[in-house]
Amino acid sequence: MTKLGLTGKALPGPPTASGRAWLFDAALWTVLAGAGAWEFRSALEPSAVRDLVVPFLVLAAAVPGSRRWPGAAVFAVNGLCALGLTDESDPANAYAVALGAMTYLLGARVRAGRAALVVLASCLFVDLAVCVVLGQGAIRWFYAVTMLPVALLVPWLVGRYQQARRALVSDGWRLARSLEEEQRFVAERARLRERTRIAADMHDSLGHVLSLIALRAGALELSPELSGRDRDDVAELRRTVSEAVDHLRETVTVLRDGPDADLEGSSVESVEELLDRARASGVAAELVREGDSPSLSPLVGHAVYRVVQESLTNATKHAPGSAVRVRIAHADGRTEVGVTNSAPSAVPSPGRTPGNRGLAGLRERVGALGGVLHAGPFERGFRVTAVMPDRVGAAPLGGAVPAAPGDGAESARRMRYARREVRLRFAVAFVAPAALAVTVLPSAGYLAYQLATCILRPADYAAIQVGQERAEFARLLPPRGYRYPSDAARAVPRPDGSVCTFYRSNGNLLDQVDLYRLCFSDGRLIAKDVIPGDPV
Structure with a gap:
């Protein structure tokens, strides 16, 4: 600018x-x-x-x-x-x-x-x-x-x-x-944190399995039935598995570096224990299980726990006093987790409350397991639903398409709102002057047209002589006469039996101008006068 x-x-x-x-x-x-x-x-x-x-x-x-x-x-x-x-x-x-x-x-x-x-x-x-x-x-x-x-x-x-x-x-x-860039940055950080937690879960589950393999290999190494060559092969297997566990631990340690290193990496708390703690804190929480509980993959089980935990946290933060209903259903090789909270009975604390960070991480976690997650308003409250296969590696579930910034993004909505506000202010600021202009300008323009088409130039006035027929000098006359002479101009005496027409001497609309009066009798000019200083 x-x-x-x-x-x-x-x-x-x-x-x-x-x-x-x-x-x-x-x-x-x-x-x-x-x-x-x-x-x-x-x-x-x-x-x-x-x-x-x-x-x-x-x-x-x-x-x-x-x-x-x-x-x-x-x-x-x-x-x-x-x-x-x-x-x-x-x-x-x-x-x-x-x-x-x-x-x-x-x-x-x-x-x-x-x-x-x-x-x-x-x-x-x-x-x-x-x-x-x-x-x-x-x-x-x-x-x-x-x-x-x-x-x-x-x-x-x-x-x-x-x-x-x-x-x-x-x-x-x-x-x-x-703001949208900031939101994307925050969501990306949430995804990275969730990936760190997923890596920690992989360490806990896979490390546990590898440790059992190493333990079994160590026991097998002591078996008297093995030959020397077989015992060496089993010892090499045990060392390889032990090294794999160490490498896995080192990798996860690097990923978990930072303030989130102690966050829920190896939690063994169940959903029931989580809800018991919430009820002890005054939250009205209900758990409903449907179907036979299968043997879930450790990663899927922990994802179920995280969905319930994050949804419960959001409910207590954004809808204090609401009732929370948790539904976990198992059917056809998949697990569905639904957490619904009712409308809040208390007003959230004032100030800026961050939101959607944990949901972004949950969406990343559930998607990595081949599942889908939906979250949104539901009956004056809020509902989070996640569907995952019971075992990691099963066929992914369809239906989740990540929202890309576009017409539905927050910035686009704010942009449309700002444009509507500006248009409204423009209408309010200019509708009254525009209405006045539409009303007044045509009248003023018509008046100006009338005044501009009744002007008899001084040279033409001087060329007109008393006694001439009107037809002889009609070409010198303007299209129409001046219709608004003052009372003083109308009061000037005129010849008996004559019809007089007034003309303006110039086009000045703001100043007093001289008027020319031509008086006719039977189509012949019998008198011409100059009436000075007649105002518009």
Whole structure:
């Protein structure tokens, strides 16, 4: 984001002069210069240098320069509006539109609000100073204290809103991605810890089996029925098994290095004992077993224990006071463990409570054994279900697909919520002005159209002579007459039996203008008058 210094100059940043940027600048310059050319075309006393050449050059420098010097661009275009205040015929030049465009870009591109306000206040000070020095009348003062402040402030506020909207979306997206990366890191740590526990379980079960093999080999080595060669082979077998046990112990020791080294590596506590301890702590826990209990693999048995333990821990942490029901069912060579807790009867303690770390580890453990694990809300509570084969190495169970970050990720949901909030604020901030504009602008535009199409140029008025037939000079008359003359203008005496039509002498919408009155009788002009200073 471009930043503005106290001098109104944007701080240096990466280059922005891309092809798209140049195309935008060219289109913007064309629109703003076209508005100035239209004003020049309709002006009563146009000056090519003042109304075209100088403004076009200023815009040609200000539009691309607003990317690096947005404050200076606003100040330069405001100079064109101040130049309009010196025009005796029309203070409301078309470059107020250019001023609004530059102030919008100032608000959209510049983060520093105080320095931008200094630029806007300086521009307004210059405009008022021009009115004071030149001793301008009420119409120019009205233009300087209403139209120019609106062109300076309102577009800048809109630009600031757009900048805040972009910042909200980008910052929210960056924060969401950071949080998601942190969550993935935490989940990965949980998986690694669970793999360490799995390695410890493998050591406990496999090490126990290998130790029994070594013990049997040692006993066999002492048998008197073996020959010398057989005894040497059995001794070599015993040494090999002993070395394998030592290597397994060393490997697991390395894996268990750290603060988690003493965590449940070789727990022999049963599920019943675990629930007894929970009940002694005041937890309403119930255990239901279904089916004949098979001889489970040690790794599967410990996984069952870990599912119940982690689910019970989460229930007491996140749903204090809830009742916990544990169901363990055995059928068709697989074991299903379900832990369900009811809605909490107490409010969890305030503060950030970490979650899903243990579940990530459980999912890793159960998946490594060929099983699947599901966890989610259930009847105002929470349920964890794990299905595993009774023996390690059996056919894996299908149905579990890891969730990849995408549209359903937390960051994506937060992003969609932020966008909805920004759209809602945009609607609230702009629906009222938009409704007012839809109501007022058509009426104002129609009035301006009527005033612009009832102008009789002074030269054409001078060419019309009393006594001429209307058809002789009809080409010089505007399409319609002026419908809103003042009561004083209507009260001016007119020839008897005549019908009079009023015309405005110039297109100034803010100042008092002279009215031309043409009076006709039987299609012949019988009188022409100039009524000075009739206001709109």
